Amino acid sequence: MEGREEANREATGQEVAKTEGNVDDEEDLTSGLSRVSLAESPTIMTWDTADLGILRGIFADADLIALDLEGVDLGRFGRTSIVQIATVKKCVLLDVLGADKGSPLVAWLREILEDSRVTKIIHDCRMDADALLHEFDIRLTGVHDTSCFHNAITGRVDVNLNDTLTHYRLDKNTNRDGSVYRTNHAFWATRPMTSKMKAWASDDVNSMFQLHAAQRQRAGTGKSAAEARGAEYLEWADAQATTLTVRSPGSFIGRGGSNLRALQNSTRTIIYGRGPRDKCEFAVYYRDEEGLDRVRRAARR
Template identity: 30%
Template structure:
């Protein structure tokens, strides 16, 4: 699914925060319970994304919705996470809920930034980079000592259309210093339309990527799934250390 085929909502008001929360929870229940089996795909963009940097955008998508929500943290600040709807629900309660599964691809910098800069203590996180590593290691005929980035994982397992690569390249050209861009563009408003597409398209694919990898685990999946959950939690909790754990 391309970013152009979905509904992209840039959230820059408390009213839209409430609409975002309602869509992600998928139910008006007041007891912090989402629709059964709900999974939320999450990604972050920012400047030097870690405890020493700045979160600019948080991308969120429920597997039961066609809408990608781009939380404009640059404009909203802490309100983006803490504004509550009439049921007491917020982006914070969603990210910290043990009842709502969140999927990331390499959660380390995201968790580091959210915990140290916004006091978000995430729970029930699955890191698909760990799941992808498990997919390789459980196969007797496949071995790897490398962690793959999201770009490679998407191209290997999902065979995305040329449009996906075009949007990816256009976005990178705007913010990647190696390609003449600057990460500062992520904090500029209004956000460049090409960055809107860039931010939205990856989070759309995370649920499909997870399904592909879990299917590939086959009959050995139960044991590996537990190990993935443990390793994912460890990555999230590294944000609580007094020093930053480098990627790699």
């Protein structure tokens, strides 16, 4: 997620959604499932030294994987740094900073991520799919988007991963620290990777299989709606996009992000803060010029 949840919340002042409701059922559903059993240090491979034989061995029979991306301004306007990909037994961190579309590692990623027979558990796939398509020519398919399933189950939208996990009484990622972006916007471009980066990245996929199981059992008649919303999220990779500078970020965003959310809903756009906070820059993904024009007018106020 490249910290987009934390970074965008820092930029927008967006409130964290509160967790409500009875979670006893979810606890029962997940009590028999174990978390991913990760080594103290996950397997790390770089784009120019990756052993594809090892990768193929780990994922040979996998029809369900957990997936996440980290980067700097993740999406077509930024850089992908790490791809986290896991089975129920093993997590691999792929260092793709500097990789190109033709590298063997990217070719292997393309093979597995474009395979619709393999379900990818991911939380809010929009910018991940956008980055994969525009940076590596990989079209992500076959997702179980945990944010979309959470919406179908609870009616809540844009709930971050940790709050989603908490709703089902699953272990959240305690290694997340959104405050790093205040002083180091390019945190995920740091090399060599620090122990904090490795722990943060690997823990983002650590409870995803439990979450997937709980949501599939709880979704009921909402399953089709969740899957349809996930498919719509993937389509944002084909949308038009641009960047703009906002004159008055405070009024553009509104208290708790209220103005920004209302603007997105009324214009059928998605808007993310990008770059250092003092630059007041945002990325806008849009479906039509009318929607973009309305966002531009709001940015000039």
